[in-house]
Amino acid sequence: MALVTIDTSAVAENDRLDFWRSTVCDNFVALDVTPTPGGLVTGRVTAANVADTHLRRISSVPHTFVRTEGQVRRADEDYLQIALARRGRTLVVQDGREAVIGPGEFVLYDSSRPFTFATSDSFEYSVCLHPKRDLPLSAAEMAASTAITFDGRRGVGALLPPLLSSLDRAVADELPEAGEAALARTIGDLFVALVRSRVPDGAPNLHLVRARAYITAHLGDPDLDPARVAAACAISVSYLHKIFADADESVAGSIREQRLQGAWADLRTPHLSIGAIGARWGMPDPATFSRAFRSRFGCSPREHRQAQI
Incomplete structure (x- = not known):
């Protein structure tokens, strides 16, 4: 240095x-x-x-x-x-x-x-x-x-x-x-x-809060998609997309980001295989998981894990 x-x-x-x-x-x-x-x-x-x-x-x-x-x-x-x-x-x-x-x-x-x-x-x-x-x-x-x-x-x-x-x-x-x-x-x-650490200004949209909570609780489900989230929250898919867009997010992007963040954190510990971590976060196909991870973080899951050792 x-x-x-x-x-x-x-x-x-x-x-x-x-x-x-x-x-x-x-x-x-x-x-x-x-x-x-x-x-x-x-x-x-x-x-x-x-x-x-x-x-x-x-x-x-x-x-x-x-x-x-x-x-x-x-x-x-x-x-x-x-x-x-x-x-x-x-x-x-x-x-x-x-x-x-x-x-x-x-x-x-x-x-x-x-x-x-x-x-x-x-x-x-x-x-x-x-x-x-x-x-x-x-x-x-x-x-x-x-x-x-x-x-x-x-x-x-x-x-x-x-x-x-x-x-x-x-x-x-x-x-x-x-x-x-x-x-x-x-x-x-x-x-x-x-x-x-920042607290968002203003009262949250309760539908958005519920949708985010449902997504967080079901990230391990590989079939999680906007239609399933909307049905669980008793709102239309179009309204679901609107409330996420109002928050400068997308539904699919939020699901993908949370999954990848969870995988990023889990890869710091050696007790789970890379494939098991991908499956745990709703990405059971190793090639799909690796491509998404590299696109987001600029390295493969294996490279990220090796950097922690």
């Missing part, structure tokens, strides 16, 4: 702006990087990687950072990210929401959709970029958690600042590949806890 530090003070003043923009885009994701006009650009980035998870620290003068729709389309980065404010105040905009973070507060944001960071003064962030393919979270869960202020001093949010600080101290140590993979999983588990 080699630590790399990049500082604009090492570059001639006339070259600093271009150098700084390249540094930010190379170490984070492609962005429009716009310092406040009128002053000399100064900035510093420290970077380390833990397996495929990227840890960054950035400080500079006031800026606006914009991830555009065009940059999203052209890029292959697909990260869920955390930015923890160490200094300064920042407005963060994504998914139709706005959040303001100050020291000790943080936000989640997604590289696969446009976002804006606008700082009001000089700033410093700790940033963690975690591959979305390694997170057993639905697209709806991730989209519901962006651009919301988390307090890094209370609740589950209080776990983040000490973890990032300890990682800052640990990056100089050389870890074997298995150790890095285990550490990256720990970071991923915190992302999941943060996303799922």
